[in-house]
Amino acid sequence: MTRPSSRPRDRGIPEATVARLPVYLRALHGLTDRGVPTVSSEELAAAAGVNSAKLRKDLSHLGSYGTRGVGYDVEYLIYQISRELGLTQDWAVAIVGAGNLGRALANYGGFVSRGFRIAALLDVQESLVGAEVAGLRVEHSDQLEAVVRQRRVSIGVIATSAAGAQTVCDRFVSAGVTSILNFAPVVLNVPEGVDVRKVDLSIELQILAFHEQRKAAGALGPDWNVSVEPPPAPPERVGGRIPVDAVDAAEEEGR
Numbered sequence: 212m213t214r215p216s217s218r219p220r221d222r223g224i225p226e227a228t229v230a231r232l233p234v235y236l237r238a239l240h241g242l243t244d245r246g247v248p249t250v251s252s253e254e255l256a257a258a259a260g261v262n263s264a265k266l267r268k269d270l271s272h273l274g275s276y277g278t279r280g281v282g283y284d285v286e287y288l289i290y291q292i293s294r295e296l297g298l299t300q301d302w303a304v305a306i307v308g309a310g311n312l313g314r315a316l317a318n319y320g321g322f323v324s325r326g327f328r329i330a331a332l333l334d335v336q337e338s339l340v341g342a343e344v345a346g347l348r349v350e351h352s353d354q355l356e357a358v359v360r361q362r363r364v365s366i367g368v369i370a371t372s373a374a375g376a377q378t379v380c381d382r383f384v385s386a387g388v389t390s391i392l393n394f395a396p397v398v399l400n401v402p403e404g405v406d407v408r409k410v411d412l413s414i415e416l417q418i419l420a421f422h423e424q425r426k427a428a429g430a431l432g433p434d435w436n437v438s439v440e441p442p443p444a445p446p447e448r449v450g451g452r453i454p455v456d457a458v459d460a461a462e463e464e465g466r
């Protein structure tokens with residue numbers, strides 16, 4: 212069994228650990244679905260795709276150490292991680308942008324079971340206002356501030372075009388929202404104290420492309436990439452400094 216712990220939040224948990232907690236949680240939910248009552252750190256680490264030493268260290272921040280020979284109690288660990296992530300309470304979420312993505316997010320049933328309630332779906336387009344999506348009526352984004360106040364929205368989701376995202380962000384912030392999930396391909400400026408998480412699937416795809424390339428290189432051997440033209444070499448350094456005319460020439464050539 213896991214040991215009872217004091218509130219870990221008071222002790223400060225590294226950001227990298229916080230980022231891995233949802234991954235452990237997902238793996239643990241998979242175990243409960245299969246009726247598994249306890250899990251070793253090695254099994255849980257394998258299910259979550261991290262090494263077991265890192266997992267044990269992460270969980271020790273929550274005051275959870277497992278029991279030698281038994282491992283971690285799955286239900287209790289789910290409770291501990293959920294509590295740490297604030298998932299034991301209900302979070303109201305407002306989505307701005309009722310296009311393809313906003314509607315897909317609103318339709319996704321998995322948020323509710325994790326403590327996130329979609330409280331509103333808003334859009335600037337009159338033609339979308341009043342449409343029903345997942346039991347919600349699309350509201351005009353003019354109503355953003357009122358919706359945040361009346362429905363105690365704590366998390367704002369931006370699923371608008373890039374052009375509209377900063378304005379929507381500013382309005383969320385001035386309405387008192389301090390946690391924003393941004394899907395629009397733009398870097399948002401926010402004041403201190405506001406947390407923005409950016410989701411960019413194209414970055415994830417680029418990382419996968421990098422790994423695919425590595426795998427292909429491994430399969431083809433050391434000469435796999437010889438046919439690819441290398442880019443022009445940078446100007447030669449002289450005595451540790453790049454000669455100024457070489458830089459000018461490189462700039463002119465667009466290097």
Ligand SMILES: NC(=O)c1ccc[n+]([C@@H]2O[C@H](COP(=O)([O-])OP(=O)(O)OC[C@H]3O[C@@H](n4cnc5c(N)ncnc54)[C@H](O)[C@@H]3O)[C@@H](O)[C@H]2O)c1
Nearest residue numbers: 308310311312334335352370371372373375395410411412
């Ligand atoms: N992060 C990712 O991985 C990912 C994946 C897909 C799409 N996206 C991005 O998500 C956003 C939405 O994509 P989509 O396919 O749903 O686009 P979409 O065009 O179908 O929908 C965007 C919606 O936002 C609304 N909107 C625009 N400005 C607004 C404003 N100021 N206030 C309120 N509503 C506003 C539009 O009326 C429209 O209904 C885009 O920025 C897109 O680039 C990101």
